[in-house]
Amino acid sequence: MRSxxxxxxxxxxxxxxxxxxxxxxxxxxxxxxxxxGAMTPxxxxxxxxxxxxxxxxFNGWITAGKDPRRLNPGGIYLKHINVxxxxxxxPSTAIEGRPTLAQVQAVNPSWIxxxxxxxxxxxxxxxxEYMLDFGNxxxxxxxxxTWMPTQLFDGLENAPGTVTWFMHDVxxxxxxxxxxxxxxxACNRYNTDEGVISAWEALLAKFKARWPNKKIVINSGxxxxxxxxxxxxxxxxxxxKTDGYYGETLTNNGAYWDTRPNPEKRLALxxxxxxxx
Amino acid sequence: xxxxxxxxxTPAEPTQGEVDYAWAFFNLMRxxxxxxxxxxxxxxxxxxxxxxxxxxxxPLGTPTEVAAEQSPNLWRRHxxxxxxxxxxxxxxxxxxxxxxGAPYRNSRGQTVASPLTxxxxxxxxxxxxxxxxxAPSAPIVR
Numbered sequence: 450m451r452s453x454x455x456x457x458x459x460x461x462x463x464x465x466x467x468x469x470x471x472x473x474x475x476x477x478x479x480x481x482x483x484x485x486g487a488m489t490p491x492x493x494x495x496x497x498x499x500x501x502x503x504x505x506x507f508n509g510w511i512t513a514g515k516d517p518r519r520l521n522p523g524g525i526y527l528k529h530i531n532v533x534x535x536x537x538x539x540p541s542t543a544i545e546g547r548p549t550l551a552q553v554q555a556v557n558p559s560w561i562x563x564x565x566x567x568x569x570x571x572x573x574x575x576x577x578e579y580m581l582d583f584g585n586x587x588x589x590x591x592x593x594x595t596w597m598p599t600q601l602f603d604g605l606e607n608a609p610g611t612v613t614w615f616m617h618d619v620x621x622x623x624x625x626x627x628x629x630x631x632x633x634x635a636c637n638r639y640n641t642d643e644g645v646i647s648a649w650e651a652l653l654a655k656f657k658a659r660w661p662n663k664k665i666v667i668n669s670g671x672x673x674x675x676x677x678x679x680x681x682x683x684x685x686x687x688x689x690k691t692d693g694y695y696g697e698t699l700t701n702n703g704a705y706w707d708t709r710p711n712p713e714k715r716l717a718l719x720x721x722x723x724x725x726x
Numbered sequence: 727x728x729x730x731x732x733x734x735x736t737p738a739e740p741t742q743g744e745v746d747y748a749w750a751f752f753n754l755m756r757x758x759x760x761x762x763x764x765x766x767x768x769x770x771x772x773x774x775x776x777x778x779x780x781x782x783x784x785p786l787g788t789p790t791e792v793a794a795e796q797s798p799n800l801w802r803r804h805x806x807x808x809x810x811x812x813x814x815x816x817x818x819x820x821x822x823x824x825x826x827g828a829p830y831r832n833s834r835g836q837t838v839a840s841p842l843t844x845x846x847x848x849x850x851x852x853x854x855x856x857x858x859x860x861a862p863s864a865p866i867v868r
Contacts (some may be wrong), residue, residue, distance in 0.1 A: 471778075473763075473781050473782045473784055474756065477762035478764055479774070481776045482773045482776075486775075488775065527729075666727060693760065697734045700751050702744045704735070715799070719814075
Protein backbone atom coordinates (compact mmCIF):
# COMPACT_ATOMS: atom_id res chain seq x y z
CA MET A 450 0.00 0.00 0.00
CA ARG A 451 2.81 2.36 0.90
CA SER A 452 4.56 1.76 -2.42
CA UNK A 453 1.34 2.35 -4.32
CA UNK A 454 0.81 5.63 -2.54
CA UNK A 455 4.39 6.62 -3.27
CA UNK A 456 3.90 5.82 -6.94
CA UNK A 457 0.73 7.91 -7.06
CA UNK A 458 2.53 10.82 -5.43
CA UNK A 459 5.41 10.60 -7.89
CA UNK A 460 3.05 10.52 -10.86
CA UNK A 461 1.14 13.51 -9.50
CA UNK A 462 4.28 15.57 -9.07
CA UNK A 463 5.61 14.72 -12.52
CA UNK A 464 2.29 15.58 -14.12
CA UNK A 465 2.14 18.91 -12.30
CA UNK A 466 5.63 19.95 -13.27
CA UNK A 467 5.11 18.94 -16.88
CA UNK A 468 1.86 20.84 -17.13
CA UNK A 469 3.47 24.18 -16.29
CA UNK A 470 6.48 23.72 -18.57
CA UNK A 471 5.53 25.07 -21.96
CA UNK A 472 7.40 24.02 -25.10
CA UNK A 473 9.24 27.36 -24.85
CA UNK A 474 10.25 26.78 -21.24
CA UNK A 475 8.80 28.13 -18.01
CA UNK A 476 6.83 31.36 -17.79
CA UNK A 477 5.62 33.63 -15.04
CA UNK A 478 3.20 36.48 -14.60
CA UNK A 479 3.13 39.25 -12.02
CA UNK A 480 -0.06 40.70 -10.54
CA UNK A 481 -2.42 38.47 -12.57
CA UNK A 482 -6.00 39.68 -12.72
CA UNK A 483 -8.55 36.90 -13.00
CA UNK A 484 -11.48 39.19 -13.72
CA UNK A 485 -14.36 38.06 -15.88
CA GLY A 486 -13.20 37.28 -19.36
CA ALA A 487 -9.62 36.70 -18.35
CA MET A 488 -7.88 33.40 -17.82
CA THR A 489 -9.19 31.51 -14.77
CA PRO A 490 -6.86 30.47 -11.95
CA UNK A 491 -7.30 26.86 -13.01
CA UNK A 492 -6.20 27.70 -16.54
CA UNK A 493 -3.42 29.94 -15.28
CA UNK A 494 -1.66 27.27 -13.27
CA UNK A 495 -1.44 24.94 -16.24
CA UNK A 496 0.41 27.58 -18.28
CA UNK A 497 2.39 29.64 -15.78
CA UNK A 498 4.99 28.19 -13.45
CA UNK A 499 5.36 31.36 -11.41
CA UNK A 500 3.46 34.43 -10.29
CA UNK A 501 3.80 37.30 -7.85
CA UNK A 502 1.00 39.22 -6.19
CA UNK A 503 0.03 41.02 -3.00
CA UNK A 504 -1.37 39.30 0.11
CA UNK A 505 -4.79 40.81 -0.56
CA UNK A 506 -4.96 39.00 -3.89
CA PHE A 507 -4.00 35.72 -2.24
CA ASN A 508 -6.69 36.34 0.37
CA GLY A 509 -9.25 36.78 -2.38
CA TRP A 510 -8.18 33.61 -4.12
CA ILE A 511 -8.28 31.70 -0.83
CA THR A 512 -11.81 32.95 -0.11
CA ALA A 513 -12.91 31.90 -3.60
CA GLY A 514 -11.32 28.48 -3.20
CA LYS A 515 -8.94 29.20 -6.07
CA ASP A 516 -5.58 29.61 -4.40
CA PRO A 517 -3.01 28.91 -7.15
CA ARG A 518 -0.69 27.39 -4.57
CA ARG A 519 -3.25 24.72 -3.82
CA LEU A 520 -4.31 24.33 -7.44
CA ASN A 521 -0.71 23.66 -8.36
CA PRO A 522 1.57 22.86 -5.43
CA GLY A 523 4.49 22.63 -7.85
CA GLY A 524 4.18 26.28 -8.85
CA ILE A 525 6.34 29.10 -7.59
CA TYR A 526 3.67 31.55 -6.53
CA LEU A 527 5.21 34.46 -4.65
CA LYS A 528 3.59 36.73 -2.10
CA HIS A 529 4.83 40.34 -2.06
CA ILE A 530 6.39 41.47 1.21
CA ASN A 531 8.42 44.43 2.40
CA VAL A 532 9.74 44.77 5.93
CA UNK A 533 12.34 47.37 4.97
CA UNK A 534 9.95 50.29 4.81
CA UNK A 535 6.36 51.07 5.66
CA UNK A 536 4.04 53.11 3.50
CA UNK A 537 1.87 55.71 5.20
CA UNK A 538 -0.94 55.17 2.71
CA UNK A 539 -1.20 51.45 3.56
CA PRO A 540 -3.07 50.82 6.82
CA SER A 541 -3.16 47.05 6.34
CA THR A 542 -0.50 44.38 5.98
CA ALA A 543 -2.73 42.70 3.41
CA ILE A 544 -2.07 45.45 0.87
CA GLU A 545 1.60 44.78 0.18
CA GLY A 546 2.78 42.57 3.01
CA ARG A 547 4.30 45.36 5.11
CA PRO A 548 4.25 46.16 8.82
CA THR A 549 1.85 49.04 9.43
CA LEU A 550 2.51 52.17 11.44
CA ALA A 551 0.16 51.00 14.17
CA GLN A 552 1.86 47.62 14.41
CA VAL A 553 5.33 49.12 14.70
CA GLN A 554 4.34 51.89 17.09
CA ALA A 555 2.67 49.38 19.38
CA VAL A 556 5.95 47.54 19.84
CA ASN A 557 8.83 49.98 19.36
CA PRO A 558 8.39 53.34 17.57
CA SER A 559 12.18 53.81 17.45
CA TRP A 560 12.32 51.24 14.66
CA ILE A 561 11.05 53.99 12.37
CA UNK A 562 14.26 55.80 11.42
CA UNK A 563 14.43 59.55 11.99
CA UNK A 564 16.72 62.18 10.53
CA UNK A 565 18.58 64.86 12.46
CA UNK A 566 15.49 67.04 12.87
CA UNK A 567 13.20 64.19 13.84
CA UNK A 568 11.44 63.57 10.56
CA UNK A 569 10.98 59.99 9.31
CA UNK A 570 13.65 58.91 6.85
CA UNK A 571 12.09 58.63 3.40
CA UNK A 572 13.19 55.75 1.20
CA UNK A 573 13.95 56.61 -2.45
CA UNK A 574 12.14 59.93 -2.12
CA UNK A 575 8.73 58.23 -2.24
CA UNK A 576 6.21 60.22 -0.17
CA UNK A 577 5.09 58.27 2.90
CA GLU A 578 7.75 55.59 2.37
CA TYR A 579 9.26 55.54 5.86
CA MET A 580 12.38 53.49 6.30
CA LEU A 581 12.57 50.98 9.13
CA ASP A 582 15.64 49.86 11.03
CA PHE A 583 15.46 46.57 9.16
CA GLY A 584 18.87 45.34 10.27
CA ASN A 585 18.01 45.77 13.96
CA UNK A 586 18.10 42.39 15.66
CA UNK A 587 15.14 43.09 17.96
CA UNK A 588 13.07 44.34 15.04
CA UNK A 589 13.89 41.23 13.03
CA UNK A 590 13.06 38.98 15.98
CA UNK A 591 9.63 40.61 16.14
CA UNK A 592 9.20 40.35 12.39
CA UNK A 593 9.96 36.64 12.07
CA UNK A 594 8.58 35.43 15.40
CA THR A 595 5.46 37.55 15.83
CA TRP A 596 4.54 39.70 12.87
CA MET A 597 4.91 37.06 10.18
CA PRO A 598 2.85 34.30 11.81
CA THR A 599 0.17 36.65 13.17
CA GLN A 600 -0.11 39.41 10.56
CA LEU A 601 1.32 38.13 7.28
CA PHE A 602 0.94 34.41 6.95
CA ASP A 603 -2.28 32.78 5.79
CA GLY A 604 -3.41 29.29 6.69
CA LEU A 605 -1.24 27.59 4.13
CA GLU A 606 1.85 29.52 5.18
CA ASN A 607 1.21 28.74 8.84
CA ALA A 608 0.86 25.02 8.15
CA PRO A 609 3.99 23.34 9.52
CA GLY A 610 6.48 22.23 6.92
CA THR A 611 4.70 23.81 3.97
CA VAL A 612 6.94 25.31 1.30
CA THR A 613 5.69 28.75 0.29
CA TRP A 614 7.37 31.59 -1.57
CA PHE A 615 7.80 35.32 -0.92
CA MET A 616 9.14 38.23 -2.95
CA HIS A 617 10.76 40.96 -0.88
CA ASP A 618 10.61 44.34 -2.56
CA VAL A 619 13.11 47.26 -2.62
CA UNK A 620 16.23 45.16 -3.13
CA UNK A 621 18.68 48.04 -3.27
CA UNK A 622 22.03 47.46 -1.63
CA UNK A 623 23.48 50.95 -1.81
CA UNK A 624 23.80 53.51 0.92
CA UNK A 625 21.30 56.22 1.83
CA UNK A 626 22.17 59.91 2.00
CA UNK A 627 20.20 60.85 5.10
CA UNK A 628 20.97 63.86 7.28
CA UNK A 629 21.33 61.76 10.41
CA UNK A 630 22.07 63.05 13.88
CA UNK A 631 25.69 62.31 14.68
CA UNK A 632 24.75 60.26 17.71
CA UNK A 633 22.07 58.23 15.88
CA UNK A 634 23.81 54.94 15.15
CA ALA A 635 20.72 53.36 13.65
CA CYS A 636 20.24 56.12 11.11
CA ASN A 637 23.94 56.36 10.29
CA ARG A 638 24.18 52.62 9.68
CA TYR A 639 22.23 53.00 6.45
CA ASN A 640 24.47 55.81 5.23
CA THR A 641 27.06 53.19 4.32
CA ASP A 642 26.86 50.41 1.75
CA GLU A 643 28.12 48.01 4.37
CA GLY A 644 25.36 48.99 6.75
CA VAL A 645 22.67 48.36 4.13
CA ILE A 646 24.17 45.10 2.92
CA SER A 647 24.67 43.75 6.43
CA ALA A 648 21.06 44.64 7.25
CA TRP A 649 19.90 42.53 4.32
CA GLU A 650 22.14 39.71 5.47
CA ALA A 651 20.69 39.93 8.98
CA LEU A 652 17.12 39.94 7.66
CA LEU A 653 17.70 36.94 5.43
CA ALA A 654 19.55 35.01 8.13
CA LYS A 655 16.74 35.53 10.66
CA PHE A 656 14.09 34.61 8.12
CA LYS A 657 15.82 31.44 7.02
CA ALA A 658 16.65 30.38 10.55
CA ARG A 659 13.05 30.77 11.70
CA TRP A 660 11.32 29.57 8.54
CA PRO A 661 13.63 27.10 6.80
CA ASN A 662 10.85 25.77 4.57
CA LYS A 663 9.95 29.19 3.18
CA LYS A 664 11.56 30.58 0.08
CA ILE A 665 12.41 34.21 -0.51
CA VAL A 666 13.51 36.08 -3.60
CA ILE A 667 14.57 39.72 -3.77
CA ASN A 668 13.27 42.32 -6.21
CA SER A 669 16.43 43.98 -7.43
CA GLY A 670 18.25 45.08 -10.54
CA UNK A 671 21.62 46.04 -11.94
CA UNK A 672 23.18 49.48 -11.75
CA UNK A 673 24.49 51.31 -14.80
CA UNK A 674 27.31 53.13 -13.01
CA UNK A 675 29.12 50.48 -10.95
CA UNK A 676 31.64 48.05 -12.50
CA UNK A 677 30.23 44.59 -13.14
CA UNK A 678 32.65 42.87 -10.79
CA UNK A 679 31.82 45.25 -7.95
CA UNK A 680 28.08 44.78 -8.42
CA UNK A 681 28.43 41.04 -8.65
CA UNK A 682 30.40 40.92 -5.40
CA UNK A 683 27.45 42.52 -3.63
CA UNK A 684 24.83 40.46 -5.43
CA UNK A 685 26.68 37.26 -4.61
CA UNK A 686 26.97 38.25 -0.97
CA UNK A 687 23.24 38.88 -0.62
CA UNK A 688 21.69 36.45 -3.06
CA UNK A 689 23.54 33.46 -1.67
CA LYS A 690 21.22 33.84 1.32
CA THR A 691 18.08 33.92 -0.84
CA ASP A 692 16.25 31.63 -3.20
CA GLY A 693 16.55 33.90 -6.18
CA TYR A 694 16.16 37.12 -8.06
CA TYR A 695 13.05 38.98 -9.16
CA GLY A 696 13.30 41.95 -11.53
CA GLU A 697 10.78 44.51 -12.76
CA THR A 698 12.77 44.86 -15.99
CA LEU A 699 15.06 42.63 -18.01
CA THR A 700 16.61 44.69 -20.79
CA ASN A 701 17.07 48.46 -20.89
CA ASN A 702 13.47 48.86 -22.07
CA GLY A 703 11.50 50.21 -19.14
CA ALA A 704 14.58 50.46 -16.92
CA TYR A 705 15.32 53.76 -15.21
CA TRP A 706 18.76 53.71 -16.85
CA ASP A 707 17.38 53.38 -20.39
CA THR A 708 18.19 57.02 -21.06
CA ARG A 709 21.82 56.64 -20.02
CA PRO A 710 24.64 56.49 -22.62
CA ASN A 711 25.11 53.15 -24.38
CA PRO A 712 28.21 52.09 -22.42
CA GLU A 713 26.24 52.42 -19.19
CA LYS A 714 23.37 50.40 -20.62
CA ARG A 715 25.82 47.70 -21.68
CA LEU A 716 27.30 47.65 -18.19
CA ALA A 717 23.91 47.02 -16.63
CA LEU A 718 23.00 44.38 -19.20
CA UNK A 719 26.29 42.54 -18.82
CA UNK A 720 25.71 42.55 -15.07
CA UNK A 721 22.29 41.00 -15.63
CA UNK A 722 23.86 38.29 -17.77
CA UNK A 723 26.16 37.34 -14.93
CA UNK A 724 23.41 37.67 -12.36
CA UNK A 725 21.22 35.18 -14.19
CA UNK A 726 23.92 32.59 -14.20
CA UNK B 727 15.26 31.28 -9.27
CA UNK B 728 15.52 34.03 -11.87
CA UNK B 729 12.19 35.79 -12.47
CA UNK B 730 12.60 38.92 -14.60
CA UNK B 731 9.58 40.77 -15.94
CA UNK B 732 8.99 43.00 -18.91
CA UNK B 733 6.18 45.50 -19.26
CA UNK B 734 5.84 46.19 -15.54
CA UNK B 735 7.14 49.74 -15.56
CA THR B 736 5.19 51.14 -18.50
CA PRO B 737 1.44 51.67 -18.89
CA ALA B 738 1.30 50.04 -22.31
CA GLU B 739 2.12 46.46 -23.16
CA PRO B 740 5.64 45.97 -24.48
CA THR B 741 5.90 46.24 -28.25
CA GLN B 742 6.69 43.11 -30.24
CA GLY B 743 10.18 44.49 -30.80
CA GLU B 744 10.67 44.85 -27.06
CA VAL B 745 9.38 41.32 -26.53
CA ASP B 746 11.71 39.96 -29.22
CA TYR B 747 14.67 41.73 -27.58
CA ALA B 748 13.80 40.56 -24.08
CA TRP B 749 13.06 37.00 -25.19
CA ALA B 750 16.38 36.74 -27.04
CA PHE B 751 18.24 38.27 -24.09
CA PHE B 752 16.56 35.83 -21.72
CA ASN B 753 17.46 32.93 -24.01
CA LEU B 754 21.11 33.96 -23.93
CA MET B 755 21.14 33.43 -20.20
CA ARG B 756 18.61 30.73 -19.39
CA UNK B 757 19.90 27.77 -17.45
CA UNK B 758 18.25 25.17 -15.30
CA UNK B 759 14.67 24.70 -14.31
CA UNK B 760 14.11 27.76 -12.11
CA UNK B 761 14.31 30.53 -14.68
CA UNK B 762 11.01 31.97 -15.84
CA UNK B 763 10.24 34.60 -18.45
CA UNK B 764 7.46 37.00 -17.58
CA UNK B 765 5.75 39.38 -19.94
CA UNK B 766 2.90 41.64 -18.83
CA UNK B 767 -0.16 41.29 -21.02
CA UNK B 768 -2.96 43.76 -20.48
CA UNK B 769 -6.56 44.26 -21.51
CA UNK B 770 -8.06 47.40 -23.00
CA UNK B 771 -8.62 48.89 -19.56
CA UNK B 772 -5.01 48.35 -18.55
CA UNK B 773 -5.71 45.39 -16.27
CA UNK B 774 -2.93 42.86 -16.15
CA UNK B 775 -4.64 39.80 -17.58
CA UNK B 776 -2.57 36.73 -18.29
CA UNK B 777 -2.76 35.13 -21.69
CA UNK B 778 -0.58 32.82 -23.71
CA UNK B 779 1.70 34.21 -26.38
CA UNK B 780 3.57 32.50 -29.21
CA UNK B 781 6.94 32.28 -27.49
CA UNK B 782 5.40 29.94 -24.93
CA UNK B 783 4.51 27.30 -27.45
CA UNK B 784 7.51 27.07 -29.75
CA PRO B 785 10.30 24.78 -28.62
CA LEU B 786 13.84 26.07 -28.60
CA GLY B 787 15.35 22.64 -28.17
CA THR B 788 18.37 22.25 -25.99
CA PRO B 789 21.21 24.79 -25.81
CA THR B 790 24.36 23.70 -27.59
CA GLU B 791 26.54 26.51 -26.26
CA VAL B 792 26.63 29.21 -23.62
CA ALA B 793 26.09 32.77 -24.79
CA ALA B 794 28.93 33.80 -27.07
CA GLU B 795 30.01 37.24 -28.25
CA GLN B 796 30.09 36.51 -31.97
CA SER B 797 31.54 39.93 -32.73
CA PRO B 798 31.92 42.97 -30.47
CA ASN B 799 28.60 43.50 -28.68
CA LEU B 800 26.77 40.94 -30.85
CA TRP B 801 25.71 38.06 -28.65
CA ARG B 802 24.50 34.67 -29.86
CA ARG B 803 23.37 31.39 -28.43
CA HIS B 804 22.57 28.28 -30.43
CA UNK B 805 19.86 25.86 -29.43
CA UNK B 806 19.04 22.69 -31.33
CA UNK B 807 15.89 24.36 -32.62
CA UNK B 808 16.66 28.07 -32.59
CA UNK B 809 19.28 30.78 -32.35
CA UNK B 810 19.06 33.82 -30.10
CA UNK B 811 20.81 37.00 -31.24
CA UNK B 812 21.20 40.21 -29.25
CA UNK B 813 22.90 43.37 -30.48
CA UNK B 814 24.23 45.54 -27.64
CA UNK B 815 26.25 47.68 -30.02
CA UNK B 816 25.88 51.35 -30.85
CA UNK B 817 24.58 50.75 -34.37
CA UNK B 818 22.73 48.17 -36.44
CA UNK B 819 24.40 44.92 -37.45
CA UNK B 820 23.75 42.43 -40.24
CA UNK B 821 23.82 38.82 -39.12
CA UNK B 822 24.30 36.05 -41.67
CA UNK B 823 22.13 33.17 -40.55
CA UNK B 824 23.61 29.66 -40.87
CA UNK B 825 22.39 27.73 -43.89
CA UNK B 826 21.64 24.69 -41.78
CA GLY B 827 18.26 25.24 -40.21
CA ALA B 828 16.89 27.59 -42.84
CA PRO B 829 14.34 28.82 -43.54
CA TYR B 830 14.19 30.61 -40.19
CA ARG B 831 11.04 32.04 -38.71
CA ASN B 832 10.24 34.40 -35.86
CA SER B 833 7.85 33.54 -33.04
CA ARG B 834 4.87 34.60 -35.17
CA GLY B 835 5.79 32.15 -37.93
CA GLN B 836 7.07 34.85 -40.30
CA THR B 837 10.10 33.99 -42.40
CA VAL B 838 13.32 35.72 -41.33
CA ALA B 839 15.66 36.39 -44.23
CA SER B 840 19.44 36.34 -44.07
CA PRO B 841 21.19 38.61 -43.39
CA LEU B 842 19.15 39.55 -40.35
CA THR B 843 19.44 43.23 -39.48
CA UNK B 844 19.38 43.99 -35.77
CA UNK B 845 19.08 47.54 -34.55
CA UNK B 846 21.15 48.84 -31.67
CA UNK B 847 19.93 47.30 -28.39
CA UNK B 848 17.58 44.81 -29.94
CA UNK B 849 17.39 41.08 -30.41
CA UNK B 850 15.55 38.23 -32.01
CA UNK B 851 15.19 34.50 -31.52
CA UNK B 852 14.98 32.78 -34.89
CA UNK B 853 13.50 29.31 -35.05
CA UNK B 854 14.81 26.63 -37.37
CA UNK B 855 12.52 25.12 -39.97
CA UNK B 856 12.19 21.92 -37.97
CA UNK B 857 10.76 23.91 -35.08
CA UNK B 858 7.90 25.57 -36.93
CA UNK B 859 5.20 26.69 -34.51
CA UNK B 860 2.97 23.73 -35.35
CA ALA B 861 5.68 21.08 -35.24
CA PRO B 862 5.27 18.75 -32.24
CA SER B 863 8.29 18.59 -30.01
CA ALA B 864 9.32 17.94 -26.46
CA PRO B 865 9.74 20.77 -23.96
CA ILE B 866 13.17 22.11 -23.19
CA VAL B 867 15.28 19.55 -21.44
CA ARG B 868 18.50 20.43 -19.76
